[in-house]
Amino acid sequence: MATVTSSRPYHIIVFGASGFTGQFVVEEVARCAAEGPGGCLKWAVAGRSRPRLEDVLSQAAQRLSMPELRTDIEIIVADVSIEESLAMMCQQGLVVLNCVGPYRFYGEPVVKACIENGAHCIDICGEPQFLERMQLEYHSKAMDKGVYVIGSCGFDSIPADMGILYTQKQFKGTLTAVESFLTISTGPEGGSGHDATWQSAVYGFADSKSLRQLRKKFGHKPLPVVGARVKKRGSVFFSKEIEQYAIPFVGSDPSVVRRTQRFLYEEEHQSPVLYSAYVGVGGLFSVVKLLCGGLLFWFMVKFSLGRKLLTMFPSLFSFGLFTKSGPTMKQIEDTCFSIMFFGEGYSEGKDPSQGQPNAKICTQVMGAEPGYVATPATMVQAAITLLHELHSLPRRGGVYTPGAAFSKTSLIDRLNNHGVKFLVRSYP
Numbered sequence: 001m002a003t004v005t006s007s008r009p010y011h012i013i014v015f016g017a018s019g020f021t022g023q024f025v026v027e028e029v030a031r032c033a034a035e036g037p038g039g040c041l042k043w044a045v046a047g048r049s050r051p052r053l054e055d056v057l058s059q060a061a062q063r064l065s066m067p068e069l070r071t072d073i074e075i076i077v078a079d080v081s082i083e084e085s086l087a088m089m090c091q092q093g094l095v096v097l098n099c100v101g102p103y104r105f106y107g108e109p110v111v112k113a114c115i116e117n118g119a120h121c122i123d124i125c126g127e128p129q130f131l132e133r134m135q136l137e138y139h140s141k142a143m144d145k146g147v148y149v150i151g152s153c154g155f156d157s158i159p160a161d162m163g164i165l166y167t168q169k170q171f172k173g174t175l176t177a178v179e180s181f182l183t184i185s186t187g188p189e190g191g192s193g194h195d196a197t198w199q200s201a202v203y204g205f206a207d208s209k210s211l212r213q214l215r216k217k218f219g220h221k222p223l224p225v226v227g228a229r230v231k232k233r234g235s236v237f238f239s240k241e242i243e244q245y246a247i248p249f250v251g252s253d254p255s256v257v258r259r260t261q262r263f264l265y266e267e268e269h270q271s272p273v274l275y276s277a278y279v280g281v282g283g284l285f286s287v288v289k290l291l292c293g294g295l296l297f298w299f300m301v302k303f304s305l306g307r308k309l310l311t312m313f314p315s316l317f318s319f320g321l322f323t324k325s326g327p328t329m330k331q332i333e334d335t336c337f338s339i340m341f342f343g344e345g346y347s348e349g350k351d352p353s354q355g356q357p358n359a360k361i362c363t364q365v366m367g368a369e370p371g372y373v374a375t376p377a378t379m380v381q382a383a384i385t386l387l388h389e390l391h392s393l394p395r396r397g398g399v400y401t402p403g404a405a406f407s408k409t410s411l412i413d414r415l416n417n418h419g420v421k422f423l424v425r426s427y428p
């Protein structure tokens with residue numbers, strides 16, 4: 001692992017540690033630090049309120065039965081709106097785990113401060129517009145400084161992005177297309193997400209026009225389609241694969257996977273995989289509920305009054321899927337996710353430009369509750385991989401997707417040992 005020096009005393013700084021997600025990231029870092037040889041991983045918490053950070057450390061100390069967290073873990077006070085405070089924070093760490101979102105409002109000053117002050121930056125953003133804009137505007141600056149900025153290292157979108165790379169690796173031949181199906185199961189009390197993620201979605205959908213404009217600025221040529229074209233699914237369909245109704249997944253996964261596939265095609269000359277992501281929604285009643293909610297959402301995000309109402313009453317407008325208080329511990333404990341990947345391609349020795357695909361593969365990525373158990377695990381393992389395997393990351397810095405950054409590292413093995421499992425399944 002990279003060594004910390006007296007001028008940079010921490011391997012990891014958890015910024016936004018007092019947030020709903022930040023508190024779980026703190027616990028995950030504490031658990032991982034305890035796994036290594038005594039005192040090997042040096043870390044600190046950061047945020048804008050010292051008392052709230054003290055509370056988070058006390059709570060973690062109690063939940064993990066680690067009383068030393070109250071006294072041994074340093075607190076750094078830093079506010080997104082105060083540039084000098086961000087600089088001071090970034091100068092003290094090798095990696096900043098940024099948990100302050102929505103990123104469209106708070107993310108850029110942190111990326112900038114990390115690059116200027118030589119700290120790698122990892123976030124759990126699920127907002128394609130922020131992620132792609134950071135790549136457009138900061139990739140060269142980050143490369144010049146030898147800093148890695150790796151976005152979307154939470155449930156959005158490590159399971160999907162690394163899941164595709166895993167499927168590619170397991171496939172004997174040229175994998176050309178993958179469809180994924182996400183399902184989330186909850187216990188008797190159901191499940192929910194915290195308000196900040198809902199806000200990210202509201203403002204992201206409201207601004208989808210800017211994302212289209214931003215993409216034009218990259219001036220990318222379309223990726224080549226290798227092999228036979230995959231038949232497009234409808235906007236709602238019954239999936240035999242997961243035996244329930246499914247709809248296209250509108251999270252950041254397709255955007256992140258596409259960027260990774262472009263990177264691997266352009267930099268590593270790998271054959272790109274065509275990717276479509278779907279999410280299971282259950283039975284007909286859920287479909288009707290979702291369609292009504294979806295239509296209302298699409299209508300309301302277009303107006304500032306609509307956005308105000310959506311963000312004031314997340315639970316009402318999301319049918320309880322997002323709440324101001326976030327999920328209870330019981331809801332978190334009873335929830336888990338699975339993403340099934342169904343891939344097709346051409347077996348070894350068969351030319352993908354000739355005829356139909358002749359080989360199939362099915363893989364799965366599964367884990368505990370996505371937002372507040374899997375996300376801290378993927379974020380912290382991404383940071384630990386970066387610290388241990390810096391030489392296996394591309395070039396000498398830049399803004400990357402998880403797949404582009406970690407394709408040559410042991411991140412998947414590390415995740416397998418930390419609750420996010422990557423498995424090969426028999427094709428149904």
Ligand SMILES: NC(=O)c1ccc[n+]([C@@H]2O[C@H](COP(=O)([O-])OP(=O)(O)OC[C@H]3O[C@@H](n4cnc5c(N)ncnc54)[C@H](OP(=O)(O)O)[C@@H]3O)[C@@H](O)[C@H]2O)c1
Nearest residue numbers: 016018019020021079080100101102154155156194196197
């Ligand atoms: N990828 C995924 O799957 C995934 C999963 C979970 C969350 N997320 C994302 O993570 C982000 C955080 O979510 P959350 O639910 O944890 O939100 P949250 O509870 O509202 O936490 C936000 C954090 O940001 C801090 N903050 C706000 N303004 C700040 C400022 N000016 N300076 C410094 N810190 C500031 C807050 O500090 P105070 O405590 O002092 O207010 C708090 O620590 C969201 O963007 C969410 O979408 C992604």
